[in-house]
Amino acid sequence: MAATPFMLTPSLNKAFPSSLSWRLSLSSTFGVAVTTRRRFTNTNSFIVVAAMNAKPTILVAEKLGESGLELLKSFANVDCSYNMSPEELCTKISLCDALIVRSGTKVTREVFQSSGGRLKVVGRAGVGIDNVDLSAATEHGCLVVNAPTANTIAAAEHGIALLTAMARNIAQANASIKAGKWERSKYVGVSLVGKTLVVMGFGKVGSEVARRAKGLGMHVIAYDPYAPADRARAIGVELVTFDEAISTADFISLHMPLTPATSKILNDAVFSKMKKGVRLVNVARGGIIDDEALLRALDSGIVAQAALDVFTEEPPPKDNTLVINEKVTATPHLGASTIEAQEGVAIEIAEAVVGALKGELAATAVNAPMVPAEVLSELAPFVVLAEKLGRLAVQLVAGGSGVQSVKVTYASARGPDDLDTRLLRAMITKGLIEPISSVFVNLVNADFTAKQRGLRITDERIVLDGSPDNPLEFIQVQIANVESKFAGSISESGEIKVEGRVKDGLPHLTKVGLFGVDVSIEGSLILCKQVDQPGIIGKVGSILGEANVNVNFMSVGRIAPRKQAVMTIGVDEEPDMEALKRIGEISAIEEFVFLKL
Numbered sequence: 001m002a003a004t005p006f007m008l009t010p011s012l013n014k015a016f017p018s019s020l021s022w023r024l025s026l027s028s029t030f031g032v033a034v035t036t037r038r039r040f041t042n043t044n045s046f047i048v049v050a051a052m053n054a055k056p057t058i059l060v061a062e063k064l065g066e067s068g069l070e071l072l073k074s075f076a077n078v079d080c081s082y083n084m085s086p087e088e089l090c091t092k093i094s095l096c097d098a099l100i101v102r103s104g105t106k107v108t109r110e111v112f113q114s115s116g117g118r119l120k121v122v123g124r125a126g127v128g129i130d131n132v133d134l135s136a137a138t139e140h141g142c143l144v145v146n147a148p149t150a151n152t153i154a155a156a157e158h159g160i161a162l163l164t165a166m167a168r169n170i171a172q173a174n175a176s177i178k179a180g181k182w183e184r185s186k187y188v189g190v191s192l193v194g195k196t197l198v199v200m201g202f203g204k205v206g207s208e209v210a211r212r213a214k215g216l217g218m219h220v221i222a223y224d225p226y227a228p229a230d231r232a233r234a235i236g237v238e239l240v241t242f243d244e245a246i247s248t249a250d251f252i253s254l255h256m257p258l259t260p261a262t263s264k265i266l267n268d269a270v271f272s273k274m275k276k277g278v279r280l281v282n283v284a285r286g287g288i289i290d291d292e293a294l295l296r297a298l299d300s301g302i303v304a305q306a307a308l309d310v311f312t313e314e315p316p317p318k319d320n321t322l323v324i325n326e327k328v329t330a331t332p333h334l335g336a337s338t339i340e341a342q343e344g345v346a347i348e349i350a351e352a353v354v355g356a357l358k359g360e361l362a363a364t365a366v367n368a369p370m371v372p373a374e375v376l377s378e379l380a381p382f383v384v385l386a387e388k389l390g391r392l393a394v395q396l397v398a399g400g401s402g403v404q405s406v407k408v409t410y411a412s413a414r415g416p417d418d419l420d421t422r423l424l425r426a427m428i429t430k431g432l433i434e435p436i437s438s439v440f441v442n443l444v445n446a447d448f449t450a451k452q453r454g455l456r457i458t459d460e461r462i463v464l465d466g467s468p469d470n471p472l473e474f475i476q477v478q479i480a481n482v483e484s485k486f487a488g489s490i491s492e493s494g495e496i497k498v499e500g501r502v503k504d505g506l507p508h509l510t511k512v513g514l515f516g517v518d519v520s521i522e523g524s525l526i527l528c529k530q531v532d533q534p535g536i537i538g539k540v541g542s543i544l545g546e547a548n549v550n551v552n553f554m555s556v557g558r559i560a561p562r563k564q565a566v567m568t569i570g571v572d573e574e575p576d577m578e579a580l581k582r583i584g585e586i587s588a589i590e591e592f593v594f595l596k597l
């Protein structure tokens with residue numbers, strides 16, 4: 001057998017009698033890796049089994065700070081091979097137990113396939129793991145860890161550097177004087193003091209940018225529907241609505257993750273609502289801005305200047321029209337590139353990788369499980385339900401004091417000691433946080449991540465009469481102290497409330513606010529509130545049909561005939577804006593919302 005330091009002992013093999021197929025299907029459904037090389041114990045920790053007869057080999061594919069390298073070398077053979085081609089990486093990887101990268105190396109499915117099962121850990125020395133194929137990692141039983149905190153300040157400082165450099169034309173004036181010119185009147189800048197800066201995405205980086213901009217005398221407001229208002233208030237920042245943010249900004253600084261909801265969030269329609277002459281900074285991710293729309297806004301003068309550190313494609317093509325635009329200040333994804341941040345990131349990732357190779361739990365694990373196989377098997381359909389209820393509930397939030405207080409109710413005929421809900425709680429946390437964050441939540445880091453974000457999740461058990469064979473009857477998720485995009489989702493006591501059950505092995509939404517519904521939670525959902533009357537289902541169905549959107553489920557829950565009702569429609573495809581607009585125009589429909597699951 002090849003000289004791999006990780007082998008299953010026969011006794012551990014016996015501990016995994018169940019088939020690989022269900023384990024892999026679970027992993028692809030909810031990102032939980034269950035592999036033949038991990039052992040689950042009843043203390044809920046998992047162990048990567050390391051034979052002690054060989055030193056592991058760690059491949060470092062991009063430059064890493066010296067302290068991190070020293071730490072790695074004290075434990076393993078370290079191969080620093082920078083600038084490898086994809087083919088070279090695939091060749092080398094079969095000799096390595098761990099791989100460390102930054103954002104410049106694509107860790108594709110081919111890399112995991114080429115490793116022949118030897119690769120156990122991928123360490124991303126930074127936050128974003130968009131360059132790592134997570135499903136492939138999970139399917140190949142490879143743990144992925146990242147370093148989410150060590151480069152926050154560097155990114156914030158780079159944001160401020162771009163803001164000030166842009167306002168005073170530093171890059172353009174520098175190029176001009178180096179070309180032998182002396183153009184004093186051409187490079188008159190704008191002042192920052194007293195100007196309104198909108199921070200979009202008030203997380204780790206955004207709040208540090210806000211703090212610094214206030215020191216420059218700017219009036220700072222923020223848009224982040226999920227951030228706690230009291231955290232913002234504590235540093236003198238007011239959270240505002242999206243419309244208020246974009247219409248009042250003199251400067252906008254982007255700090256949200258790239259998610260389906262933020263993709264091209266700055267587009268033609270949004271630029272048209274901005275004050276003429278607004279200035280824009282992006283140190284978050286390319287793709288949050290619609291590049292073509294930004295070019296048009298720069299040409300028309302709506303956007304006076306932009307400063308970009310990140311691009312839809314990296315590196316951008318040489319003739320990229322944004323990069324070469326005189327009004328654009330550009331840097332090659334340097335947000336995290338300070339000596340201090342790279343040392344910090346290197347230590348953070350080296351500790352995580354070495355710990356994982358030793359079999360310790362990693363707080364920054366992105367795809368790791370820690371649950372006994374038999375619990376996972378029994379709760380599998382409820383795990384999917386739990387995550388989807390979390391995703392649904394958080395997407396209904398419109399604003400308020402931020403998502404801080406969530407109550408989860410589990411109704412079961414089993415006594416509390418016979419039902420381990422930690423897995424479900426982690427999946428609800430995952431559902432609540434992942435749609436609104438760049439953070440990856442799993443069983444290892446769920447409670448830690450929730451606490452870090454000021455999110456308090458309380459559990460309540462309802463013990464029902466009946467057979468304890470079924471682990472759970474229903475799960476209810478309530479978010480308190482928030483406003484909803486869909487007033488119909490508000491309960492008697494003022495919380496956003498969604499409830500679901502597993503029916504025939506599939507997750508179903510069974511209650512929204514006060515309304516009983518029944519819709520399988522798959523694809524996407526449209527929720528409509530209306531006064532119950534004939535013909536509405538037909539009208540909505542026709543609009544969706546004309547837009548070539550396939551309806552997979554529809555249900556109406558009402559208080560009483562001809563009274564208030566909520567219609568839930570499951571759709572396979574995302575309706576376009578026009579179809580959604582037409583649904584909103586049906587006179588009996590009081591409100592509606594489209595939710596991606």
Ligand SMILES: NC(=O)c1ccc[n+]([C@@H]2O[C@H](COP(=O)([O-])OP(=O)(O)OC[C@H]3O[C@@H](n4cnc5c(N)ncnc54)[C@H](O)[C@@H]3O)[C@@H](O)[C@H]2O)c1
Pocket residue numbers: 127128148151152155200201202203204205206223224225226227255256257258261262283284285309310333334335336337435436437438439
């Ligand atoms: N340029 C660089 O080198 C560099 C370095 C570090 C981080 N980053 C990027 O910066 C971004 C922020 O990183 P972070 O560590 O602060 O992440 P974070 O998770 O701490 O903060 C993200 C914030 O965005 C908010 N958000 C989510 N969806 C939103 C929406 N639709 N509208 C408004 N706000 C929304 C979240 O509530 C959260 O508060 C990420 O995209 C990250 O990849 C870039």
Ligand SMILES: O=C(O)[C@H](O)COP(=O)(O)O
Pocket residue numbers: 102103104125126127128129151333334335336337
């Ligand atoms: O996601 C991150 O941490 C930043 O974008 C930095 O990426 P880098 O490590 O490639 O500089």
